[in-house]
Structures are given as structure tokens and as C-alpha cells.
Amino acid sequence: MANQSTTRTGKGVRKDIIIPTSTGKSFKLHALYENAFDAVYHSLESTKNENTLNRLDRFYTNDTCPMCHGSRFDPKLFTNHLINKNIAEVSQLTISELQQFADDLLIWLPNDMRALGKNLVTELLDLLSPIIDLGLNYLSLMRAGNTLSTGELQRIQLARTIRNQMTGVLYVLDEPSVGLHAANVAGLIKILKELVKLGNSLIVVDHDTSIIAAADYVIEIGPDSGADGGNVITEGTVADIKQQETSVIEPYLTGKADIMQHQPSNNIFEKGEIDVSISDRFNIHNLSAKFAKEKLNIVSGMSGSGKTTLIFDSLIPALDHEIKHDEMPDFVTHIDTGGIKNVVTVDSVPIGKNVRSTVGTYTKVFDEVRKLFAKTDQAKAKKFTATNFSYNNKEGACPNCGGTGVITLDIQYLPDMVETCPVCHGKRYKPEILDITWHGKNLADILNLSIKEALDFFQDDTRIHNILEVLDNIGLSYLN
Secondary structure (H helix, E strand, O other): OOHHHHHHHHHEEEEEEEEEEEOOOOEEEEEEEHHHHHHHHHHHHHHHHHHHHHHHHOOOOOOOOOOOOOOOOHHHHHOOEEEOOOOOHHOOOOOOHHHHHHHHHHOOOHHHHHHHHHHHHHHHHHHHHHHOOOOOOOOOOOOHHHHOHHHHHHHHHHHHHHHHHHOOEEEEEEEOOOOOHHHHHHHHHHHHHHHOOOEEEEEEEEHHHHHHHOOEEEEEEOOOOHHHHOOEEEOOOHHHHHOOOOOHHHHHHOOOOOOOOOOOOOOOOOEEEEEEEEEEEEOOEEEEEEEEOOOOOOOOOOOOHHHHHHHHHHHHHHHHHHHHHHHHOOEEEEEEEOOOOOOOOOOOOOOOOOOOOOHHHHOOEEEEEEHHHHHHHHHHHHOOHHHHHOOOOOOOOOOOOOOOOOEEEOOOOOOEEEEEEOOOOOOOHHHHOOOOOOOOEEEHHHHHOOOOHHHHHHHOOHHHHHHHHHHHHHOOOOOO
């Protein structure tokens, strides 16, 4: 026990060690042996490498600071108040609430301070105006940056840009309308036009017809995706695009496109319903909602109106509680599952961030492909099973890269370097696995097929073809 305690908390010791090299030579190193706590602490201080930081995360836990109670401010500041609120309480306000607070502040100030106060309040309201125009009025000042969605972060950067009054700059925006309610798009367009008025140039990649209609010049790429794209099919002003028969967007700009309208039955709840009631959660107070079973239910509303709170914070955890006996949120006062036995959540969080995950493995298509290869005469002769055809198992994976197809070099003070494996050349497999073919293609060849190409290649295999057809129908035919 004494040795363990010393290892964890004892004083660091320097020792001379001999390290052999691959050439047979060796060199002497005066190494520091630290206790476990210091080793983790000093590593965190000195590294910026993402992989190292992730490894160190398991040694740390996060908790609310007992002094500032999560406000981040020195508690000595809490004695100063504006309209009975200290700096921490004001920071908890949403942008909408802060706007009202600023208006109330002018009335609260004594007469001899109102002139100065008006100048400061006007400046504050000018700062808030573009944020509100961009539909971010629901955010609080204390909202952590790492909890913001890509769209929210991009709009905050836009608001800051307007405030900086920069000119002669080229701004490039990637789908800024994603996740925006139609009413918020008008505010976004207003901000974009203000940037142009300041003397800046804008390039915006977007599909929203309102934003396209507001453009001075449009370039339309197509006509389809993947190998069928890559061509400029129309370009010019919006008026020019509306006259082009080759344009794919033209019917939607002119309103001529057919809008599919589903005619629901007279009895919406004929198959049953799912009910949920919420007492108090964020901006939702004493709300009840019901959803029709075996129907398409849509939850719509302005950004920050409570959609996520209703569905992802309340309904889904409550359903999981009833189905899996998980913990029920204390703000959910009632739930009726309507007999639902399973919940599948599909959100916008990126999938398969690791190098082992591919479209084939995620959709389970590759499981079926491996079974096909295992049934070939070549595989049976070598006694290969489906396991041998997985790049996630040592039986089939390239021994140099472990089946990833790449080699990652961990450079402590710089970003990781990723290189194609020099042994398998990115094909992931051992040579003996790639020697086996099915209809003239080995596994590496099949992994490189686009979904569109794979549809033709697997047209006689119903199980695989059905999955690929779904991917094709939702516009992903260009993916490998």
C-alpha cells in the first residue's frame, strides 16, 4: 500500500535509463519518473493533441464550482445590482429578456444618469438587434459555445461581423438557413444584405428558395449529384434563372413545382395516440401534447420556441422510461405510450466518426456482402468464413494498419498526420483476402463502388438491393 501511495502522489525522481534502437545501438536518457497525478496534470498542461486530450479526459470529472455556483464570476461582484439583479443573474437572461431588461433599466436609473444610461443602452440594443434578426433571441448570454449547433455558431459570427463594420471582405457561408424557421430566414436575408451594403462580397451555398430569390447573381450546379453533377447548368440573375428550362430550381422559384399534399383521413387518431404533459421546463409551462399513431406528425415553430424541449428532452425520455424503465424526467407529469414498444431516434449528430465506420458497415449492407464472399468456392477452399472478410478482425485486416487503410502519426505538439497505409495502399485487407472475388470484384473494389453503381452490381440480391434503393431514394446515390 505504501508503494501504491508513493506511485500516485510521491515526489518525482530522475533516473538514467538505457534505450536500445533498431540498429543495435543504444542511448542514455535522464528520464523523470512522476507520480500518477503529476503525470496527468503536466500532460494536460503541455499538450494540444486531440487524441492525447481524449485519453486524459477519463482522469477528470466536471462539477459545478462551489464558489461561483457555475456563474463564472468572482462572488465579490454579486453585491452590485441593477434592477435587483447581479451580474450572474443578468448573464442568465435570454437575448429577448436582456432586451426588455435594457428598456427597464432606463426607467430605473436616476435622472442624473439617464443621459449616460441612454447612450449605453442604445449601444447594447444595437448589439442585440442582429442577433434577434437572426432568430437567436432564445439564447442566454451564459450559453456555452460548445453546445451551439453549427447553424447557431455561424449566425452568431454573422452578427458579430455586422457589428465590426468591416468592408472589402469576401464572406463565404455554407447553408446558413439550415434549421431556421421560415420567419427567421427573412432576418437572415436582412443581415446578408447589410453586409453587402457595407461594401463586402458574399458567396452563399444554400437551397432555400427565399435566399436564392434574394441573390444578385446565381450559379446552379447539377443537374444531379455525384458523377451526374459537377456542371454549371444555369447562371445569371434570378430573373434569368426563371427563364431557363434547363434549371432544376426554376419551378420552385416560380411556384410552378408540384407540392405533394397528403390528404389525411377524417379520423386522425383512428390508430391511437401518444400523450405527454410537461409541468415546467425552460420556456415550456404546463403544456400537454398528443401525437397520432401510424401518422406523420410534424412539430414546427420558431427557433427556441420549445420544439427540442418537447420532443428530445421530454417525450423520448418519458417513452424510454415506460419501455425500458429508465429514469423519468421530473418535469414530465404524464405519459401515455399508446402501446409503442420501441423508439428510434434519428438526429443530426454526425455518425461513424471513426475511420472504421463506412456507409457499408453502418447500413449493414457490408454484413450481407461478407456472407456472399464466404459462400464462394475460393473462400470455402481456404476455409474462410464471413469473419475473414471483415476489416475489423485480424483474420482479414491488413496487419500494418489494422484494417483502417491509413496510418495515424501522433505528433505531440502538432495535429495528427494521417497517411495512406503503404502496405495495403488503403484497401484495408490482407492480399489473400483480396485474391477472392465475387462476380469479378474483390472487397476493396466493392467498397469503392458508389451506391448508384452498387445498385446495378447487386440487382439480383434482394436484401442488399433494397437497402441501397432506400439510400438512392433519399438522394445519397453519389456516396461510396
